[in-house]
Amino acid sequence: MSLIGKGILKGMGVTAKNFFQSYYRKERLPTVEYPEEKATINQFSRNFPFLLYDGDDPVDGMRCTACTLCERACPPQCIYIIKDKDENGKAILSPRIFDIDTSVCMSCQLCVEVCPYEAIRMDSAFELSNENRFEGLLLNREELLKPNAYYHEIHPLEARETDDRMAAKAALAEAKKKARQKRARLAAKNKPPPGLKKTPPTRKKPPQREKSE
Amino acid sequence: MNNYFDLKLVELGRWIEAFFAHYPTLKLVVHLLLCTLPLALSFMGAFAFTTWLERKGLARIQNRPGPNRVGLFGLLQPIADGIKMLLKEDIVPERSDKLFHFLAPIMLMIPAMIGVGFLPLGDGLHALPLDSAIIFFFAISSLNTIAVFMAGWSSRNKYSLLGGMRAVAQMISYEIPLVLSAVAVIMMAGSLNAQEVVASQQISSWVGSGNILQEFFGRILGWNVFKPWGFAGFIFFFIAALAEANRSPFDLPEADSEIIAGHLTEYSGFKYAILFMGEYISAFAIAGIGVTLFLGGWNGPVFAGLPWFVLKLFSLFAVMIWIRGTLPRLRVDQLMGYAWKFLFPLAILNIFLAGFYHFLERQWGTAIAMLAGWLFGFGALQLAAIALSRLNQSPTIRSKRVYQLVE
Numbered sequence A: 001m002s003l004i005g006k007g008i009l010k011g012m013g014v015t016a017k018n019f020f021q022s023y024y025r026k027e028r029l030p031t032v033e034y035p036e037e038k039a040t041i042n043q044f045s046r047n048f049p050f051l052l053y054d055g056d057d058p059v060d061g062m063r064c065t066a067c068t069l070c071e072r073a074c075p076p077q078c079i080y081i082i083k084d085k086d087e088n089g090k091a092i093l094s095p096r097i098f099d100i101d102t103s104v105c106m107s108c109q110l111c112v113e114v115c116p117y118e119a120i121r122m123d124s125a126f127e128l129s130n131e132n133r134f135e136g137l138l139l140n141r142e143e144l145l146k147p148n149a150y151y152h153e154i155h156p157l158e159a160r161e162t163d164d165r166m167a168a169k170a171a172l173a174e175a176k177k178k179a180r181q182k183r184a185r186l187a188a189k190n191k192p193p194p195g196l197k198k199t200p201p202t203r204k205k206p207p208q209r210e211k212s213e
Numbered sequence B: 001m002n003n004y005f006d007l008k009l010v011e012l013g014r015w016i017e018a019f020f021a022h023y024p025t026l027k028l029v030v031h032l033l034l035c036t037l038p039l040a041l042s043f044m045g046a047f048a049f050t051t052w053l054e055r056k057g058l059a060r061i062q063n064r065p066g067p068n069r070v071g072l073f074g075l076l077q078p079i080a081d082g083i084k085m086l087l088k089e090d091i092v093p094e095r096s097d098k099l100f101h102f103l104a105p106i107m108l109m110i111p112a113m114i115g116v117g118f119l120p121l122g123d124g125l126h127a128l129p130l131d132s133a134i135i136f137f138f139a140i141s142s143l144n145t146i147a148v149f150m151a152g153w154s155s156r157n158k159y160s161l162l163g164g165m166r167a168v169a170q171m172i173s174y175e176i177p178l179v180l181s182a183v184a185v186i187m188m189a190g191s192l193n194a195q196e197v198v199a200s201q202q203i204s205s206w207v208g209s210g211n212i213l214q215e216f217f218g219r220i221l222g223w224n225v226f227k228p229w230g231f232a233g234f235i236f237f238f239i240a241a242l243a244e245a246n247r248s249p250f251d252l253p254e255a256d257s258e259i260i261a262g263h264l265t266e267y268s269g270f271k272y273a274i275l276f277m278g279e280y281i282s283a284f285a286i287a288g289i290g291v292t293l294f295l296g297g298w299n300g301p302v303f304a305g306l307p308w309f310v311l312k313l314f315s316l317f318a319v320m321i322w323i324r325g326t327l328p329r330l331r332v333d334q335l336m337g338y339a340w341k342f343l344f345p346l347a348i349l350n351i352f353l354a355g356f357y358h359f360l361e362r363q364w365g366t367a368i369a370m371l372a373g374w375l376f377g378f379g380a381l382q383l384a385a386i387a388l389s390r391l392n393q394s395p396t397i398r399s400k401r402v403y404q405l406v407e
């Protein structure tokens, strides 16, 4: 014979256990009181992109070459790039203006995927509230630029992998260059045609786009 | 120590009234104010404290800390909420029935406050000491059904109307087991006077005896809840009271996952606060009458009187909060079926059980009545409950379902 209301009493027991244990057991009260203490962020968390630089000077060490691949890949079109020019009006491989509108960005990470120079990565800083919802959320180049050390700090695994890949790429490029030089030297030794000097292949430049500021 | 607080409070009241001894009219006004104002204010304060208690309790049950920013442990949160409510815009729907929309909160507050007045809070602390206080209480407290329906109807909103209709169906059905379970107590006490019901819950031969142990237990063991019919009656009463007060798991009129907030949907600002307060104070009134009828009223060892009443009231409310944190909401048909097919017959049976107990007590004394009552009477209730729950089960279809289009 089962007692009427046994199930209810059992349920009440469960809630009572939760109530009392929340006073002395940490796992029963997992709340982090936000402004006083901050939750530890998982190293795989991501929200908005930032730009990486090497060395000490943000602008000189900028990895970005203003190739605009990310700008074209961005689904909500929230990246805005203008290439830099030198005094003669010739394009330099770095952006003069690089803006990301974080109020539009949907944190899809597509810009990171397409970047061939490992120049853009996802940030995990979350205290981004701002008094001005237009200009305040539109991050410009200086605000976006962060050192590689910061990247190592927030995403250690990923950063190490990126560094390794870049080092391997650099080594490969070095080896190729050496091989090419060797070939050129050999060729020069074997038959030196005075008029036919082979030029080293240059990287094809990305097509330039007209832009209004 | 017994009744010390109550006597002092009564004395204080007399002392204040004595200032106006030469002005009979003024003295009457002061007397009325002294009867009503402290009661109203203290129950409003209790309401504020209970909202805090409820939020804290539910939060802890759900493994959160609950409000903890305003004041120590968030104790000032109700005040902050009150200020917020006062400053909010009071929106009245354009096509609503404005008069009734305005009247509904008041109509809810009035019976709640009157109901509170019938409670014997302590020895001599009794705002409305009527001879038929208990029947009056039930008559007045069923008025709040009208207020809830008024709120639902006048808002001209389908969710409000649904909430109001649910409230009427629910409150009318649960009124019956509520009163029937109280009938057993009234029968045993032989009086409708709340103070006498409380007085009947002491073991009178022990209380006056001077023996400390007997003094102590005479004020506890006499509570109706320790008698078989009282225990069962208390459970029926408590379940029906939860439904009467729209408390979870019977909070169908304001089921927020189904019909937004039911009859409260179109209320905002201070009217909402008043409606909310009215519901809490009705819940207090019902819990208070439960304490009076079953838990010995203000009886208790050492500090008999107001402290015990307050303690019992808040314990009962804490159980309500605990239940709210535990049980899911019932469906409408389950709710009605539960009242009519289960609680109602059991409450009637309980009246017979009380009569049986009374007969045994008269014939062979309390000890045998207790034994027989718990063994046979309570057993009979259990059996009846099991039989009823079997009977009420919807028929199970045993044949295998055939999917014609599949085979």
Ligand code: SF4
Residues within 6 Å of the ligand: A048, A049, A073, A074, A075, A076, A077, A078, A079, A100, A104, A105, A106, A107, A108, A109, A110, A111, A112
């Ligand atoms: S994360 Fe996505 S939406 Fe944001 S800037 Fe990169 S590509 Fe655009």
Ligand code: SF4
Residues within 6 Å of the ligand: A063, A064, A065, A066, A067, A068, A069, A070, A071, A081, A114, A115, A116, A117, A118, A119, A120
């Ligand atoms: S894809 Fe990389 S290198 Fe190209 S513009 Fe974007 S961030 Fe700069």
